Amino acid sequence: MSDDNVVYVGSKKGPMDYVLAVVTQFNRGSEDVVLKARGGAIGRAVDTAEITKNRFMQNLEILDITTGTEELENEDGSASNVSSISITLGESN
């Protein structure tokens, strides 16, 4: 899967910005779109998937959800662990 299919969800924009990004990817012909988020943005990635499915693309399915742990380097050089999520969305036939 090319990185073109990935929408990175952060904490600064509202869910609707990410919903628009997902819908745009499908309209450009992507067969699936992967939402990726870390830490405090994980809930927003779930919001994005649910809003897209319920309000904009009724034939959308959540194909897969995986979680992970990533190590981030702090400003002082120490390391922190942060959880991550990947939500794969695809259109049903």
Next chain:
Amino acid sequence: MSDDNVVYVGSKKGPMDYVLAVVTQFNRGSEDVVLKARGGAIGRAVDTAEITKNRFMQNLEILDITTGTEELENEDGSASNVSSISITLGESN
């Protein structure tokens, strides 16, 4: 599955409180434990699953993750939608 296997993750306690609840459920003989969270606590549910798996129960697997949308009634009687997550954890053989 009985409700005894469900750990509801909120925003008030730290992740370690929920990790302890999950480990306790398995120690009492549960074959699987389901973490449930809504809205801002969704990220904490993912943290709980990841910390339990990585630090406390190396034979733990995430068996299933599902998301949903629930309608909450506000104090003024209006309704708001909130996303939810269910993470099913089980021990691998």
